[in-house]
Structure formats: C-alpha cells, structure tokens
Amino acid sequence: MNYPHADHSICTIQNYIYVIGTFVGNQVYGYCEVYDTQKDKWKLIADMRVPRTGTSLCVFKNNYIFAFGGRVDQKRIVDTIEVYDISRNVWQEITAPKVDKSSWVPAYMGLAHQITDNEILLFGGKSAVTFHIFNGCFVFDVEKMEIRERGSLVNPCSFMNTPLIFNSNLYAYGNDIYVHQYNIPEQKWSVIPKSGVVLPKA
Numbered sequence: 001m002n003y004p005h006a007d008h009s010i011c012t013i014q015n016y017i018y019v020i021g022t023f024v025g026n027q028v029y030g031y032c033e034v035y036d037t038q039k040d041k042w043k044l045i046a047d048m049r050v051p052r053t054g055t056s057l058c059v060f061k062n063n064y065i066f067a068f069g070g071r072v073d074q075k076r077i078v079d080t081i082e083v084y085d086i087s088r089n090v091w092q093e094i095t096a097p098k099v100d101k102s103s104w105v106p107a108y109m110g111l112a113h114q115i116t117d118n119e120i121l122l123f124g125g126k127s128a129v130t131f132h133i134f135n136g137c138f139v140f141d142v143e144k145m146e147i148r149e150r151g152s153l154v155n156p157c158s159f160m161n162t163p164l165i166f167n168s169n170l171y172a173y174g175n176d177i178y179v180h181q182y183n184i185p186e187q188k189w190s191v192i193p194k195s196g197v198v199l200p201k202a
Helices: none
Strands: 007-012 016-022 029-037 043-044 056-060 064-068 071-073 081-085 091-095 113-114 119-123 134-141 147-151 164-166 167-175 178-183 188-193
Touching: 007 056, 007 064, 016 064, 029 071, 056 119, 064 119, 119 178, 147 188
Parallel strands: 056 113
Antiparallel strands: 007 016, 016 029, 029 043, 056 064, 064 081, 081 091, 113 119, 119 134, 134 147, 164 167, 167 178, 178 188
C-alpha cells in the first residue's frame, strides 16, 4: 500500500481489490488504491472528490464503482453520491437535481449491492439523521437517477463485509448475531442466527 488505511471501504472486480478512503490521525482522506492480485502490485488511483470513510460501495456492471454516504468527520455523515469510472480513472459527484435523493437517509458503515440491471440496494449502517444504527433500506435506480425506500431490515445493523448473492437471495454478515437475508424477487428481509448458518451448496 502507498498510504495507511483505516475505516476504509473495499470492493473487488475480477482480480483487482479497490480500497477507498481512509481515517488516519483523526483526519479523513479521499485516498484510493487498487491491488492487482495477479501482479502483486498496489497502484494509486484518483482521490474521491469528497474525502470519506465507511462509505457504501457498489460495483456496477464491472465498469463503475458507486460510493454512497460515509463519514467525513466524527460527527458528520454526508449525503453525497460519487461514481468512479474505472476506464477513465475519474470520480464524479452525482448531485441534485440530477438525482432525486429526497427519500434517502445516508449512512456510515452501511452496504450497497447491485440487485438488478439498473438497481442498487442500500441498507443499514449509522443514520445521518440520528447517528445511531438503523434499519433503513433503499434502492437507487441508476437509469432514473432516483432513490426510494424499499422496506427495512428486520433489525437495525451496521456492516463491515461485502454482501453476496446466491439463488436470488442477498446475504450480508452483520455486526450483530445475524446474517441478514434479502429475497430479491419478494423484496423481503429476514435474519438467520449466525450460529445456525449452513453454507449453501453450489
């Protein structure tokens, strides 16, 4: 790594691992790096426009990385959305009125994941309104550029792991005693106690 990273966010695309943002010495930085697992090499990429940590990252169609919310200091969570164009090495902020964010509550330590061709699910984390962990769930329509509510988690939860999709279900390992399961066709959340998790067979 070229810089120390803490409270950062991570996503993967093929053989690349992207590390976004850092919190070092009580300061938030927008440093971003990518690790090539085949060449065993780190490379700096463009900094985020708004430095933040604990942002919700989503790989979109293997060409873009969306970053939702995140913390800019100890007491402030931002309501900005940025998108990273991998081929151009450029971050761009998506701002109103280009995107309707009126029903969205930004979060710190929430998750984001693409669930359909044009939709990204955003859920959990610490609410920008109360700064407490909440059960908010939203969907961002990339084509329509709007965010709307999509039910809620069974239990409030923050996350530090990458979700995965298996058999039309999204699974997220929470910072609590549960694995949170989202049935994509039924648009319904449920929870599985971690002690009772059985890994699905491919």
